[in-house]
Amino acid sequence: MEVKKGIGVSPGIAIAKSVVIDSEEYRIPRRSIMSSQRKMEIKRVREAFLDAVAELSKLDEAQSIEERKIRDIFAVHMSFLRDRSLRKKITDLIYSECLTAEYAVSTTLREIATRIAQVKDAYISERAADIYDIERRLLKHLLGEKREDVAHLTEEVVVVAHQLSPTQTAGFNRTFVKGIATDVGGRTSHSAIVARSLGIPAVVAVEDVSAAVGAGDMVIIDGNRGVVVISPDDETVREYEQYLRDFERLEHELDAIRDKPAVTRDGTQVQMLGNIEFPDETQIVLAKGGQGIGLYRTEFLYLYNEQEPTESDHYEAYAEAVLAFTYRPVVIRTMDLGADKYTQSKRYTPEPNPCLGLRSIRLCLQDLSMFKTQLRAILRVSVLGDVKIMFPLITNLEELRHAKMILHDVMEDLDEESIPYKHDIEVGIMIETPSAALTAGTLARDVDFFSIGTNDLIQYTLAVDRGNERVATLFSAGEPAVLRLIRAVVQDAYRAKIGLHICGEMASEPEYIMLLLGMGVRTFSLAPPMIPEVKKIIRSVTITDCNQLTRKILTMNSRRQISNYLMDATRKIIPEVF
Ligand code: PEP
Ligand code: MG
Numbered sequence: 001m002e003v004k005k006g007i008g009v010s011p012g013i014a015i016a017k018s019v020v021i022d023s024e025e026y027r028i029p030r031r032s033i034m035s036s037q038r039k040m041e042i043k044r045v046r047e048a049f050l051d052a053v054a055e056l057s058k059l060d061e062a063q064s065i066e067e068r069k070i071r072d073i074f075a076v077h078m079s080f081l082r083d084r085s086l087r088k089k090i091t092d093l094i095y096s097e098c099l100t101a102e103y104a105v106s107t108t109l110r111e112i113a114t115r116i117a118q119v120k121d122a123y124i125s126e127r128a129a130d131i132y133d134i135e136r137r138l139l140k141h142l143l144g145e146k147r148e149d150v151a152h153l154t155e156e157v158v159v160v161a162h163q164l165s166p167t168q169t170a171g172f173n174r175t176f177v178k179g180i181a182t183d184v185g186g187r188t189s190h191s192a193i194v195a196r197s198l199g200i201p202a203v204v205a206v207e208d209v210s211a212a213v214g215a216g217d218m219v220i221i222d223g224n225r226g227v228v229v230i231s232p233d234d235e236t237v238r239e240y241e242q243y244l245r246d247f248e249r250l251e252h253e254l255d256a257i258r259d260k261p262a263v264t265r266d267g268t269q270v271q272m273l274g275n276i277e278f279p280d281e282t283q284i285v286l287a288k289g290g291q292g293i294g295l296y297r298t299e300f301l302y303l304y305n306e307q308e309p310t311e312s313d314h315y316e317a318y319a320e321a322v323l324a325f326t327y328r329p330v331v332i333r334t335m336d337l338g339a340d341k342y343t344q345s346k347r348y349t350p351e352p353n354p355c356l357g358l359r360s361i362r363l364c365l366q367d368l369s370m371f372k373t374q375l376r377a378i379l380r381v382s383v384l385g386d387v388k389i390m391f392p393l394i395t396n397l398e399e400l401r402h403a404k405m406i407l408h409d410v411m412e413d414l415d416e417e418s419i420p421y422k423h424d425i426e427v428g429i430m431i432e433t434p435s436a437a438l439t440a441g442t443l444a445r446d447v448d449f450f451s452i453g454t455n456d457l458i459q460y461t462l463a464v465d466r467g468n469e470r471v472a473t474l475f476s477a478g479e480p481a482v483l484r485l486i487r488a489v490v491q492d493a494y495r496a497k498i499g500l501h502i503c504g505e506m507a508s509e510p511e512y513i514m515l516l517l518g519m520g521v522r523t524f525s526l527a528p529p530m531i532p533e534v535k536k537i538i539r540s541v542t543i544t545d546c547n548q549l550t551r552k553i554l555t556m557n558s559r560r561q562i563s564n565y566l567m568d569a570t571r572k573i574i575p576e577v578f
Contacts, residue, residue, distance in 0.1 A: 001233045006181065006206030007472055008226030009192035013244040014158050014179025014201045015237060018219045020210060021161035031100045031214065041101040042091045048101070048141040053081050055137070076127065080134050102142050109135040143215050153177070158221050160213045166190035166341060167303045170277060174198055179221030181209050181228045186475060188455040188505050189467030190340050196527040197277060199284070203228050205469030250576065254532035258289035262535045264517070266542040272535055273329065273525040275503055279320035284528040289535065292328035292386070293321055294525020295451065295503040298374065299337045308370060314377030322385040329386045331428065331451065332378050334371070336360045336392040340467050355465065360393035365402055375410040382422035390451060394429045394436050400446055428499065432456035437485040444496035451525070452489055454504025458482050477506040478562045487554065490520045501525050511566040513537045518550025540574050
């Protein structure tokens with residue numbers, strides 16, 4: 001049994017066998033075998049080589065590859081796979097050291113790759129990538145289904161990977177994928193957000209978990225405490241099964257307040273909205289008592305398809321959400337591609353610093369035809385319910401005005417075509433850059449509402465990558481700089497009499513709820529599974545207490561002091577949420 005610590009990013013407990021997903025960097029753990037098993041392992045190696053050769057020949061025929069270069073690459077792979085001395089090296093290792101076939105293949109090939117990579121001649125050193133490719137191909141045959149993709153699951157599993165993209169996470173079959181653990185990531189990385197939205201327990205930043213877990217190992221994922229237990233003993237499994245039952249009971253109790261209003265003990269009404277990435281998540285929002293959608297992350301429409309979505313793709317996706325919430329708000333955020341919501345390989349020109357690059361609204365303002373297609377669909381769907389438009393990553397007034405100008409152009413086009421839309425549709429912006437927060441008073445004159453995106457606001461204010469586990473401890477909403485910005489934005493929104501939402505992950509962290517209420521936030525938008533817990537906190541406090549707590553917090557200059565104070569205060573009122 002091995003216990004590893006990481007960051008719990010999506011609550012819940014999962015106990016199941018693992019599927020380890022391939023990634024460039026996976027390593028196979030060193031496992032010994034009994035000497036009686038050596039023959040069997042050597043046979044497995046021979047079969048894997050034969051299968052890999054057969055696969056490669058098929059690939060070569062089927063694709064009728066013309067380019068010499070690609071043919072050459074396959075030829076190199078083939079010659080390696082047919083090289084008897086390579087196979088002998090692997091089988092000798094199994095024989096002399098009693099190791100598994102996977103480990104012997106992986107170490108032998110990696111050793112060769114490392115040596116080749118060190119050769120001064122660039123042509124030769126670049127061949128190291130081919131060796132890794134051959135390693136991957138052989139391991140795929142050795143590990144078979146267990147290391148296959150997770151598209152065809154038939155039993156419950158936990159997924160272990162070095163890293164997952166948001167798109168991979170979103171594609172998981174929720175019936176079978178019960179938990180996730182990755183080597184890297186942070187609380188607000190987008191795959192963590194997706195896991196939370198889907199209600200899949202997840203722990204990220206678990207050092208080397210993908211190397212430590214073997215395919216098919218029993219694994220416990222504790223998303224509440226950020227713990228992963230590999231090959232647990234019977235007693236630990238029993239303890240966790242009990243813990244799981246308790247957790248499910250608490251969830252059940254929370255679900256019981258689904259239809260109760262989100263109102264504080266002294267009568268202040270709060271609006272609870274859901275953040276979604278896909279239209280079918282509206283059902284989870286409804287099931288958890290959400291009163292609408294405060295953030296529809298539409299970029300998943302682009303990430304999921306190879307082709308750019310058409311106007312009707314957009315329309316259909318939005319209509320499904322809007323119709324589920326007739327006459328309740330649905331805030332559709334225009335496409336926020338870029339940073340970790342874009343694979344660099346999908347880009348024509350990979351950027352050295354994508355978080356500060358051509359992302360989000362900047363990309364839209366450069367690709368007007370793509371932007372207008374989306375705006376047309378949002379406007380057309382606006383007649384079906386209470387639809388609002390929101391622009392992400394606004395940094396200054398010119399950018400906002402430019403985006404609004406394009407919106408008006410699209411409105412004129414629709415007028416000319418006599419296509420109906422809501423002429424007075426509300427337009428809002430995300431406040432997620434320090435520049436927008438500092439100039440919120442000015443921006444407020446041009447919009448109907450603000451939505452504070454604390455994930456990016458924290459990232460850009462503290463210069464801490466939201467998805468990088470190495471700096472994860474520096475990423476905190478409790479930093480005085482962040483709190484001052486949030487408070488200023490809330491005050492500017494109040495002064496300008498415009499709407500104010502909060503939609504970053506801070507809105508679902510129990511210790512910040514009283515503080516946000518005390519600052520004046522009355523609309524929370526969060527991952528749907530978290531709605532009942534936050535509602536429970538809201539129903540347990542008074543605004544008078546929240547105001548007092550906020551006054552006290554704003555006098556503090558240290559994050560640690562702030563965090564401790566908030567934890568204690570929240571724990572006193574509702575100990576069960578911790
Ligand atoms: C945010 O930045 O806080 C936010 C809600 O947007 P996203 O997480 O999609 O970047
Ligand atoms: Mg953001």
